[in-house]
Amino acid sequence: MSDLNQNMIEKYRNSFLKEVEANVEEGEWVKMCMQCGVCSGSCPLGKHWAHPPQEIFMMIRAGQREAVLSSDAMWMCTSCYNCIVRCPRELPITHIMHGLAHYARRLGLAPKGQPTMAFAQIFWDNMMKAGRVNELKLGLSLYYKDGFVQGIKNSLANMKLGQNMIKAKRMNAVEFFGGHGVKDVSGLQKMIRKAQELEDARIAKYGK
Amino acid sequence: MSAEKKLVGYLCTGCGIGDRLDAKQLLSTAKREGKLQECKQHEMLCNAEGVKMIKDDITEGATHIMIAACSRRAKVEAFNFPEAAMTRANLREGVIWVRPATDENGETTQEMAEDYIRMACAELRTINKPSSSGEQSLNKNILVVGGGVTGMTASLEAAAAGYPVTLVEKSGALGGHAALLHKRVPHRAAAIGTTNSRTADLPQPVDNNVAELITRIESAGNISVQLNSTVAKTSGAPGRFSVEIATASGPTISADFGAIIQASGFKPYDAGQLGEFAYGASPDVVTNLELEQLAKEAGNGPIRRPSDGKEVQSVAFIQCAGQRSEREAHLPYCSGFCCTTSIKQAIYFKDQNPGCDATILFDDLRTPGAAGEDFYRAGQQKMVTFSKGKATEVVPGSSLLVRFQDLILNEATEITCDLVVLATGIVANSGPDPYAQLAFDEAAEGSSEKETLRKALEVAPPSILNLSYRQGTDLPHLRHGFTDSHFICFPYETRRTGIYAAGPVRRPMDIQQAMDDAAGAAMKAIQAVENAGLGRAAHPRSGDLSFPSFRKEGCTQCKRCTVECPFGAINEDDKGYPLYNEARCRRCGTCMGACPVRVISFENYSVESVNQQIKNCNIPDEFAEKPRVLVFACENDAYPALDQASMSGRELTPWARVIPVRCLGSINLSWITDSLNSGYDGVVLMGCRRDDDYQCHFVRGSAIAAERMSKVGDTLSSLNLEPERVALYEVAITDIERAPKLINDMADTIARIGQSPFKF
Incomplete structure (x- = not known):
């Protein structure tokens, strides 16, 4: 870099x-x-x-x-x-x-540690795992991005919101254990890798 | 002539006049008090039948007609009777529309109307139908002074309209400064529908058109070009200017012209004053005009810098160099062309070498003209860097260091470059200010003022027109040496009738504006020629046939008229009497207002014609408690403002009696003293804005009136009257709310301080 x-x-x-x-x-x-x-x-x-x-x-x-x-x-x-x-x-x-x-x-x-950039990375990593965004894990990763103690504080502060979302069936606690994804995750990852290769080649050639 | 005088009046009862006023009473007033032989009533005087009635009467011998109907500014096409002398009593806008239609106001409204009829009849008895002096002459030849783009364009325009032109150029070639340019700024915007994309087809610098103009001049047939020549002497008036043209080689040529266009252009600002930018200290600091020379020498190859001939790889343009600055020896104004010129020059560098860095340091980028913004984008498209910054210093060296304050990032910073171009401005190439010479002549011998004026005169430029006028050799200046004209209302009219200024001598401008200007001035010159041929006035009383004359037996040779005429129309004859040049006169009447012995008059406008109006207005005694406010309203702005106020339903005090005047400058102080003496309670004078930002249609009239009125306090105190009884206001044509309010305020003032003690 x-x-x-x-x-x-x-x-x-x-x-x-x-x-x-x-x-x-x-x-x-x-x-x-x-x-x-x-x-x-x-x-x-x-x-x-x-x-x-x-x-x-x-x-x-x-x-x-x-x-x-x-x-x-x-x-x-x-x-x-x-x-x-x-x-x-x-x-x-x-x-x-x-x-x-x-x-x-x-x-x-x-x-370093620019929050928008950090969130973008968390989002990307989260999505690449199963081919879908796991909202529960995305939220938790964001809460805990600055360490365990801050994560607990963030979680407690938003507890009420989380409970309401579960009640309203907007969030499922079971998603924490694996969660659902696309049918062919490795196929998707392969596709994205190819796209990245193409983009890198283009940037190398044209600058952008 | 006077034996055959037949005075006829006409009363219109249309537009509600008949409903609101007692017509029978008005007719009798006109006949008995107005002393008209006859007075007719018509229900709609401005219709074909009414107009025919008047025309028939004129055919049958009516010489003087009084029309009591609407404002003199209304129905001018219908009531156009050049065969008779005419006055108008303003019963519609002046009376019924400004007064509420209630019973308790009926009496004062009727009185107002009767007064206006008495006044119109009295005026009618003092005037005669104006006819031209007989001195007019038609000379279609036009003299153009200056052979630059402006002068050439003016010549071509006038010649194309069929008016032969003589073009006098001081140097040995036509073209002026424009001929020195490598290319010029485009005059056309991008094509309609050009998208705002990065690759849009935007206007680019275009080839110089000077050679083409010269070819057209040569092939025009009716343009005679005098190179290496100057104007040695100009005398006469529009229609009969007699000019001596001094040539470098041959004898002096004498010729007569109908009108003159002065297109003497500009001089570049002396960049030697710009030490802070290392001008003079480094040959690589050049002005925008000098860069054109470098670009021309380079052709389309790389532009090389003067010091060592190195190809320029980086260039900085410093905008507003020595301009828009209050510092001494700087120009306080914007020269108007330098922003687009710098964009054009930066594109020279970019076109020839896209890798060359071109930075324009600007404070406010202004790109006038049709191509303006598109041309700015063209520069940006080519990667010209525009930095909003104010250059503070240029440090000379093998590579120049430009220090500047970045106005966006708010920091002092610097760039290095091979060449610095100073966007310097222009100075008007005017002749000496004629009033500087007059002021010097009139200053007391040995005074310090005289010394200052003498020093200013020593550095004055040589005369361009060499006018043999009482009021100096050249066109008067407004500010910073630019010719005096009104930038919106009458841009080409100078203060010397029949002589029109065009191009950068008038105000800073670019090539396209100068060409438009030249066409405008050519049209005005043609108009002046034709008007002079018929003995008619030029702007703003265009078409007026009346002209001032004076009673020689009464003249005391005080010369005030010759000094105060804003247009230098009056010379002196061998015996010291004023010598009028009708064709130079704009008919404002400032001379009439100036004359202490009241000997100057027009056929249809005189001290007496207004005096009679003042006298024939009924002044009720003090017990009637009906004060009278006399209003002198300038016919150009104040009177139309009052008309407009009336149309939009504003109320006016029933005590007001309004007399329109040609210009406040025509107001003779005797009118003020006479009216106060005869029992008027207050006098309001309404004229146009004066001095530097004037709106006065006669340039100086309003200012001269204000000067005269500053002395009216003595008159008032000698009469034992309160100073509040006379008020002078500047009124614009848009002052619809304010104009009637000022008059109503005077009525309030009188209610407060009491009526005049001079009522009988």
Whole structure:
């Protein structure tokens, strides 16, 4: 991962903008931003971001590579699409945010323990086991991601919610023991591995 | 002539006038007090039958007609009788629509109507039908001064309309600054339906059109080009300008012209003032105009930097260099073309070498014109970096360091580059401000003011038109050396009638705007030629045949009219008397207001014609408790605002009597003193906004009126009257709520301070 990072630094010594254009999904739109700030003003979580979208675009142009890629700003995007709807230049801002987050993770620069990223990994691992998401285990993994003591605290805090869900048959405690899955799990896993191979090959060839 | 005077009145009873007012009484007032030979009543005067009745009467000898109906601004097509002198009593907008239709108001409403009839009749007795002076002459030749894009376009437009043009250019070639450009900014937007995609087909820099313009000039047939020539002397007036053209090689050419277009363009801002950006210290810091030269030399190959001929791999553009800044020697204004010019120049670099870094440091990016935003996107599409930042310093060296404040990230930062381009602005290429010379001439000898003015005059540019006018050699300036005209209402009209300014001498602009401007000025010049041929006024009283004349026996040669005329229309003759040039006159009457001995008048507008209106309004004695508020409303904005207020149902005090005036500048102080002396309780003057952001249709009229009125306090105190009895307001045409309120406020003031002691 960090080799890739070094390679990219070498390759795009002058222009982080060009790097983004070549490697980030929808990154070629970044240059078209006209810095009006409507995206930042429209983002419902904007004030909690270290760098709202407009600023991220400006940082990319200013070549602030480390600051952008190690930022947790783009991980904060909830895909509400307000920015896309409102951007006067019609930039796919939501997609660019996810593209940047994904690229930062590929380079190993994403902030360690970033909750959105951690949850995404938990979700993926959970789903790959049986080919279906085991909601009970997904919830528990999330509660216990920061250790056993914090996990107990989280569980107790949400006990009432869990009980109600069981009562309403929205959750089944038996799922804890194995749970149900797709018919051919190994077939699915094989399929996903192939898809990953194809994607890696494409990234190696085209950058994204 | 006076023996054959036949005065006829017409009373319209339509639009509710007949229902609200006692028509019989009004007819008798017009005949007995108005002294009309005859007064007819009609139920709808503006219909074909009514108009025919008036026309028939004129054919049968009526020379003066008084129409008592609607506002003088209404039904102007129907009531158009150029064969007779005409006045109008405003009974509809002026009376019945501003007063509530209740019984208790009936008496005051009727009084108001009768007063307006008396006033219209009195005015009618003092005026005559205007006819042109007989001095007019039609000369279709147009002189264009300046052979840049503006001048060439103006010449082509006028020539295409059939008006022969003489184009005078100071240098040895046509084309001006535009000829120095490698390419120009596109003028067309992206095609309709172009999607907002990253690969959209957006407008790109286009080839310079100067050569094409020159070819068209040469093949036009009715355009005579004088290169290496200047205007040595201009005298006369629209329709009969007599011009001497000095040529470098041959003799002076004398020619006559109907109108003149000044397209003297601009001078580039002196970048030598920009030491902080290392201009002069490093040859690799160039202005936008100098970069065009580098690009031209490079052809379509790599642009090389001046110091060592290295191919430029990175370039920074500093926007607003020495512009939009209050610092000394900087330009306080935006030059309007530099943002798109820098985008164009950045594309030069990108087109020739996509790997070249081009950064534009801007504060506010403004891209006027049809291509504007699309052209900005074209730059972005080519990976030009747009950074919102304010450059603070350029450090010279083998590689230049540009320090700037990033305004988005809010941090001081820097970039290095091979070449820095300063987006510098333009300075108007005007002649000297004529009023600077006048102010100098009039300043007291030996005063410090005179010294300051003398220093300013020393650095004044040479004259361009060399007008032999009493009021100086060139077109007056508004601000920063740009020609005075109103940027919305009359952009091409200068303060010298028949001389039109176009292009960047008028305001900062780009090539496309200059071409549009040139077409506009050419149209105005043609209009001026035709008007002058018929002896008619130009804007804003276009078509007016009346002109000012003066009674020589009464003139004291005080020269106030020659100084105060906003348009420099009045010269002096050998004996020191004013010498009117009707065709230069805009008919505002500022001279009439200026004259202390009241000898200046128009056929249909004079000190006497207004005085008679003032006198013939009935002033009830103090026990009647019916005060009178005299309102002088400028016919351009204030009077229409009052009409509009009336149409939208605003109420006006029954004590108001409104007299429309051509301009507040035409108000003679004697009207104020006479009205106060004869028992009016208050006087309200309503004119247009004045001074720098003026809306005055005669540019200076409103300001001159305000200056005169500042001295009215002495008059009031000598009469022992409260200063609140006279009020001067700036009223815009949109002040529909405010205009009647100001008059009603005066009525309230009178109720508070009491009626005038001068009632008989």
